[in-house]
Amino acid sequence: MTHEQLRRVDEAIASYAIVSDPPPKELQAVVEMAAYVARVPMATVNVITSHEQHQVAAVGFEASVCRREDSMCAISLSIGGQVVVPDASRDERYRDNPFVSGPLGGVRFYAAQPLLTPDGFAIGTLCIFDTEPRELDEDQKTALRTMADRIVDILELSRRTRALNDSLERMEEMRDELVRSNEHLAAFAGQVSHDLRNPLSTVAMSLYLLQEELDEEEVPAGASTVERALRGTKRMQALIEDLLAFARVGGSxxxxxxxxxxxxxxxxxxxxxxxxxxxxxxxxxxxxxxxxxxxxxxxxxxxxxxxxxxxxxxxxxxxxxxxxxxxxxxxxxxxxxxxxxxxxxxxxxxxxxxxxxxxxxxxxxxxxxxxxxxxxxxxxxxxxxxxxxxxxxxxxxxx
Known part of the structure; x- marks a missing residue:
């Protein structure tokens, strides 16, 4: 695989958070089912990054991490498709691998089904193996493919659930911020309306007094001017009330x-x-x-x-x-x-x-x-x- 292809596979694996976080517990059930259907003692889900192989769920042995170059499944991914090897010690592709030749294990029977994401990236395998040579019939091969697809479904569901939870958390934060914003807006509007009402009331009162004096002195031109000013203060008072009502909406x-x-x-x-x-x-x-x-x-x-x-x-x-x-x-x-x-x-x-x-x-x-x-x-x-x-x-x- 090219460096760019490996980088994109790493990105796909990271999106599932299957290496960085505890894997979905449903994977263990699928691995156990795979071992049971194939009648083998060991099975695992291998996630293969550009540098390492991570056994994220396993049955029959203790899951571990190894270098990519030591991985049998990395070889299988380069071959493509389902791989079934009755005796790896007799297969030139695998016989010198440390999991076959001794340093890391003594695998004989080996089978692997790639885990393909919806975007077509092979992020690992569903792998079954034994220390004794054996064969798989067609039904077992079909079951292996089906279970690999279900593993990808589990990973997709986990990824989408995680994204949904993240979105819900952001929405909760936005809602809380909106509540705070509305509270601040209402408080601000209340203070501003209070600060505006007092001088406006003073102006209105002065205009009323002036209007009474002008009425007594019978000055029509002046009374008309004061009347317009009073109408202006009433409009201003109405505007202040409307703005305050607008700001208060959105709270509890x-x-x-x-x-x-x-x-x-x-x-x-x-x-x-x-x-x-x-x-x-x-x-x-x-x-x-x-x-x-x-x-x-x-x-x-x-x-x-x-x-x-x-x-x-x-x-x-x-x-x-x-x-x-x-x-x-x-x-x-x-x-x-x-x-x-x-x-x-x-x-x-x-x-x-x-x-x-x-x-x-x-x-x-x-x-x-x-x-x-x-x-x-x-x-x-x-x-x-x-x-x-x-x-x-x-x-x-x-x-």
Whole structure:
């Protein structure tokens, strides 16, 4: 084998960690079965690197490590395919090998089946042998091939299980880091909102006092300027509250059964002003598992948007429905409003994005909805409604 081929074999062996770590215990059972089927006293799984032979499972003798150049199975791998030798002392390929001629053993009968990885690398052999000459029949040869394939299956399963465990550990670390990040974000947002509220409240109070003085003095131009400033402080206060709500999402959830059929009427009552004149229809709504307060906020935001973005001069038409979808529930809030361009359907979930600058709101609402839904393991999106309008949908998994 070339140096490059040996290097790639070493890499394949390393990926199974069969030399560096304790081998899978299932290998011992296969080796014992191989000795039993062939009616020989000794069998082993040999893993052959560029420099050494490692007997990682054995029956009938104590497993050990030897140099590659002393290995009978290294010779067999260079030959390729299954090798069966009735008497190695009479075979010119093996008779001078130290495992045959005496220094390391007195092998006579010898058979080896290569262990081929799915990528075609021969990483070792399933080897059976005896100190007495003997033969193998065709059934025993077939069984030897089958058991070698099963050894590779065991190694593949062990490798994939190890990779899966590593991935799970990384996911756990990422989850813990995300929890810490959310906690820091919530704490930071809380501190910032507190630091902003105090001076903003002072400004608002000063503006109210100034407005009263101007009203008493009847200065219309000044009162108009103060009124605009007061509206600006109110918008700023709303933005601070929205940012704080956005930052707090993603922490611990209080999971319980949430009966949407009971929650939605409460939401409609809270939005009575915004829904004045609207035509709202309710379909069947499921019971889902989640944080009632946060899910209620999501639906309230979606219904409020449906009421807000209507066609000029027309009342809102809103349909709120739920249906089974895979291993979860899909809840839809559909309107007959202006609709949304497909290119904007994803962008509106980014913080501070507002498609209509003239509309009320901070551009935080849908971003917060997405954080809430994702914290519940779900998905959220917007899509055109057949006949005009928009469908805002939320998918939530079963508990």
């Amino acid at each position: 959830l209080r999971r319980e059964d949430v009966h949407l059929a009971a929650e939605v009427p409460v939401i409609l009552a809270d939005l009575a002003g915004a829904l004045r004149g609207a035509d709202v229809t309710l379909g069947d709504l499921p019971t889902v598992c989640g944080d009632a307060t946060q899910l209620r906020a999501v639906l309230q935001n979606l219904v409020a948007n449906a009421a807000k973005f209507t066609r000029p001069g027309q009342p809102a038409e809103i349909a709120i429905t739920g249906s089974r979808s895979g291993e979860g529930w899909r809840i839809e809030v559909a309107d007959r409003g202006l609709g949304i361009e497909p290119s904007d359907a994803e962008r509106v979930f980014e913080p501070l994005v507002r498609l209509d600058e003239g509309a009320d709101g901070s551009g935080i609402g849908l971003a917060t909805c997405r954080r809430v839904v994702q914290a519940h393991g779900g998905r959220i999106g917007l899509e055109p409604r057949e006949g005009g309008g928009t469908v805002a949908w939320v998918w939530l998994p079963d508990a």
